[in-house]
Amino acid sequence: MRFTDGMWHLKEGVRIEWMSNVERLRIEQETVDLLLNKVQRHRGDTLNSPTISAKVTSPSEGIIGVKLVHWAGEIDNGPHYDISSSTGHASVVHDKETNKLTYTSGPLNLAITTSPNELAFTFQDSSSKKLTGHSWRSIGYVADQRSPIYTHDDGMYATKQGYMLSELDLSVSEKIYGLGERFGPLVKNGQTVDIWNEDGGTSSELAYKNIPFYMSSRGYGVFVNHPGKVSLEVQSERTTRVNISVPGEEIEYFVVYGPTPKDVLRRYTALTGQPGLVPTWSYNLWLTTSFTTNYDEETVSGFLDGFEERGIPLGVFHFDCFWMKSYQWCDFKFDEEMFPDAGGYLARLKERGLKISVWINPYVGQASPLFEEGKAKGFFIKRVDGSVWQWDLWQAGMAVVDFTNPAACDWYSSHLKRLMDMGVDSFKTDFAERIPVKGVKYHDNSSPERMHNYYALLYNRIVYNTLSEKAGPTQGLLFARSTAPGGQKYPVHWGGDCESTFEAMAESLRGGLSLSLSGYIFWASDIGGFEGTPPPALYKRWVQFGLLSTHSRLHGSSSFRVPWIYGEDCSAVLRECVKRKILLTPYILQEALRGHRDGTPLMRAMFLEFPEDLNTYAVDTQYMFGPNLLVAPVFDKEEVTFYVPRSDDDRAGKWISWFDHNKTYEPGQWYTETHGFETLPLLIRPASVTVVNPELKVPEGDALSGIQLLVNGTLRRETTVEIVNPGQTDEVLKMLRVSPADGKVQCEGHSVEIVYVG
Known part of the structure; x- marks a missing residue:
């Protein structure tokens, strides 16, 4: 959110109270409390102006947190993200002669200038290199009368919308990444980003997976510990800063030190949750019924026979929305008209060696047999008058399950267990972005605004835990569309609704790489694109890309994605790509386990693996699959341009083609090649x-x-x-x-x- 018109003017109706002075401070073990105020010329300046209380802490080695509070009288009903915290790794020194306080946590230092009217925060590494910090006019409280709550007639008592504003410095050529699954440019500089989950597809600035964590090319990351809406102006309002604002009276952020990008992710995932592991069978090829297609047992069996006849390995079959009767989503029951013997049919699918996934969402339509039960027992989000919150978007009379109610969680989980008893192995946890914030009340009185993003976390957690309790550790698996910080504990996540175009394939990759720089180690896309019907060339190119992703699912909206529909040459390409991925299973399992330990994703932006090569920091059309394999998807029928990075291993040999070991590549060079559909640039690291x-x-x-x-x-x-x-x-x-x-x-x-x- 922007509050200024250039350097010197504020937008009409906006007032910012800038903090410029440390009025006093208190040190208690590993915590520093400071009282900040405006420029102090004389004692009269202490009147009629706000203060901000700052608390400095360190939840773990190499991470320093700053919490800024304007008014402390707000009622805090949560929710809050789970933060791992310990003590014994931080130290504080206050030199009163130089008016400098130094807070140290392992290799990360925070220097605070306490000289009168010279407030500054400087985060440094152990060599005193500045990472980021607060310089002149960068900590403030915003009072904004451009709000429905403001009434001019209230005079001096008029209520203005308050925001906490924290502006962190950027250095020359510094680049910013992450902030969840964002489909625009991989480098976030120049963008306005609102951390607010929305169902916007992959071709917009909206995102399903918003994570208030960004990574800097300078060797650090920043996590904003706030579950509500967080607005970031990334070098878009002030060209030397990331401006972070949240509505309300407090903001907390953590600076996470590297020095390498992998170190940043290791510390960040240790703080917010180690990425979960998934069962090995999930690396198989998944086939879905697609979204609005008509299908029954005969249709599905015909598809499966087609895969067997063509020798294409298939491991998972997914039933999308219409496995349930229309208007009854969710009632967790197979439509008896289309599947008269659902239990028997699932058993027959199991006999083919298939795992079963079904689509669900956290909503209950009014026509669902479960609606009256949920209403009577208080299992839905309510309006403030006690009635059930409903609307007609998506499902007629749709209610939203209230996962802050333990009884509602047990009820929802019981239906999942019933399906698991029938043979279901996994659930596609769709939706959970359109969560109301006005005029609603939760069972535990959580703040509706703070619950909007957090709701996805509760939803995925209850489903994942239900699966894990029954299937065992590392055997739970979701296919989730929305998430929030900590959601990496409940894998897997896929990229949402993309179009059937090369451009959408490219934006899907950017989204996956951004998510992987936000603590998530697994990711998938809808192979072939979701909206529309892909031409054969696009289908084959997306198959190549999708089978070199951690998870691989053929899925569409109004058309099926079985390959022979697009030509038998598509079947041949799919067969070879699936077999190659199966061959890579030991490598994938190894890198997944390492990612679980340290947060390093399997699909990696180039700079994550090669931070010493400055040419990699702007590359977003290729990636590393684990540490050893460079993948450059072909976003065209034939031609592709890609970069071969430099590293310390350059003297040990050359990069070589997976397909032709006599074909070598020099590090530090760009290449443009023409590829048939049997190959793509897949290079093995020296x-x-x-x-x-x-x-x-x-x-x-x-x-x-x-x-x-x-x-x-x-x-x-x-x-x-x-x-x-x-x-x-x-x-x-x-x-x-x-x-x-x-x-x-x-x-x-x-x-x-x-x-x-x-």
Whole structure:
């Protein structure tokens, strides 16, 4: 939100009280409390003006938090994000002679100038390099009379909308990333971003997955710990700052130090929640019924027969909306007219070796048999007069389940368990963005405005926990569209409603990379695009991209996504791409486990893997799949341009093509190539060891039989490969150590084939 007209003027109706002075401070163990006020010329300046209380803390090593409060009298009914916190790693020194307070947490320092009228906060690394901070006029309280709550006739008692404003400095050439799944440019500089979940599709500034966390190319990140609407002007209002504002009387942010981008993610996910793991079968190809298509048991069986006849491995079948009767979403019952023997049919699908997923949402239409029960028992969000909040968007007379009510959670969970007893393995947790904020009341009296984004977290949590309780640890799996900070604990998330165009395929990648820079390690897109029917060329190119994503699902709106509809050549492309992904299962499992430990995503923006190469910071049309594989999707029928990064391993060899090991690439160069539909730029990193298994027929097959290690170039250090248990994805079965001297593999009782590819 913008409050200014240039450097010197405020917008009409806006007043900002800037903090410029430390009036007093108190140090108590690892906490610093400061009282901030405006410029103080004489004692009279303490009258008729606000103060802001600042509290400095450190929840963990390398992270420093600042909480700014104007009025402390607000009622706080929550909700609040879960923050992991400990003590014993911070120290405070106040030098009264130099008027400087230094707060240190591991390698991160915060220097606060306490000289009269010279307030400044400077975050530095251990070498005293400035990361960010507050300089002149950057902490303030905004009183805005451009609001319905303001009435001029109230005179001096007129209520103005208040905002807390925190402006953090940017350095020359500094770039900002993240802020959730955003489909515009990967680099966020120059953008206005509102952290407010909306169902806007992938071709707009709106986003399903809003995360108030950004990462800087300067080696730090910032997490705004506020579940309500957070507005960021990223070098768009002040060209030297990120301006952060929230409505209300307080704001809290945490500066998360690196120094590398991976270190920032490691610390951020330790703060907000370690990413969850998923079952190995989820890496299979998923096929859905699509959204508004007509289908029954005969239709579905015909699709499955078609995959078998063409030798295309398929692991998961998903029933989208119309598995339930129209107007009754959700009643959690198969439409008996289309599926007269649903239990028997699911059993027959299981006999084919398939896992089953079904679509759900957190809403109950008035025609649903569950509506009256939910109304009678108080399971829905209510209006302030006690009636059920309803509207006709999406489902007629739709109510919203109130997940702050424990009884409602148990009720909702019981229907999921009933479906799991029938054979359902996973749920697509759709929607949860259109959550009302005005004139509503929650069971636990949570703030409706703060619940708008947070609601998605509650929704996914109850479904994920229900699945995990029944299936076991690491075996729970969602396909979720919306989320909030901490949602990385409840995977997987997909990119929402995209069009069937090359442009939408590219924006989907940007969205996935932005989410991966926000603490999420898994992501998928609707292969072929959701809206419209893809031409064959687009279908094949999206198949290549989608099968080099962590999760791969064929899904559309009004048309099916089975490949032969688009031509048998599409079937051939899909078959080869699925088999390649299955071959990569040991590599995917290894990198997922590492991501679970340290927050590093499998699909990585180039600079995340190569922060030393400045050319990578603006690249958003390619990515690294794990540390070893460069993927450049072809956003065209044939031609693609991509960049091969530099690294410390350049002297150990060259990048090589996955498809032709005689084809090499020089680091630090751009390439433009023409590719048929059998290939794309898929490059293997020099000095790397990539674990694969060509013998696998399904991802969840024997983890130890048939392992190969693909070695490219000369190894510069001992490389460790972890063979992860496909039945329990947090368990390592074998540790393989490859020596840089002789290339030998050290592993007791197990032989491994080494394949030198470069």
